[in-house]
Amino acid sequence: MKLPSPCSDTEDYTARQWDTRAECEVRQVLDRIADKWSLLVLALLDRRTLRFTELRRSIDGVSPRMLTSTVRQLERDGLVERTVYPVVPPRVEYRLTPLGVSLHDMVQSLVTWTEEHQDEIAAARDEYDRKAAESAY
């Protein structure tokens, strides 16, 4: 995803001027946690060290290309630590950094919010779809 972002020119998120820089920090974090596999990796590495193939087997449907790309981005952002052991066959281990743990905690509270409100959302959707269906006649 690109441009616009909930970054304000001031310190206040609710300010009226919106930043459209791709560099916006909030947007970047959001893009990271919202991508298709990052959250799974973050959760699997919670209090646990896993190797590449272990991650791959634990995440149903991920291709080696996407898993590599995902862990590399997480590593680049300082959320995951990658350790290469110079042995044959190669052994590479992944674990969360303290920053990764912190983000995982943040995500947990989003999960909690979702659990608390999923019924409301579902009800809203049902009503919306029902009204849409009846006005189609």
Next chain:
Amino acid sequence: MKLPSPCSDTEDYTARQWDTRAECEVRQVLDRIADKWSLLVLALLDRRTLRFTELRRSIDGVSPRMLTSTVRQLERDGLVERTVYPVVPPRVEYRLTPLGVSLHDMVQSLVTWTEEHQDEIAAARDEYDRKAAESAY
């Protein structure tokens, strides 16, 4: 975005079994707040009612197609309320529902997390890029 999701088969997010249903609630909420324009709309409607054109003018670069799609999804999820006044020319107003306010609060705490850790992330990236650059030689 599609399939996999940080939904467990149990109540516990940290459980080991991962759900790959597109219906996962967490994934749906994440997809909503991570899309390109929803967060901007949510923030602009904070404590404020705005008309379609007002939103459009406030969000730099949004096309009518995307703005319509964005507010419709937010409305369907019960986050935004859309009120049509049967006058000519038409008048349509958007405002947050209590659920929308609640999600906006949740997002605010993500913003806060990001502000608190953006220096760490930036430092990690710099180091990663620096190492990548030097190992390229």
Next chain:
DNA sequence: CGGTATCCCTTTAGATACTG
């Protein structure tokens, strides 16, 4: 004013074969 409809392009992700 508040949208829809249409077309097109870019980004993202999946499949698969291959390698140090």
Next chain:
DNA sequence: CAGTATCTAAAGGGATACCG
């Protein structure tokens, strides 16, 4: 084992013209 390379498919989003 832990990836990389290449190709393809699909989703997301932009531009623009038009309509009730």
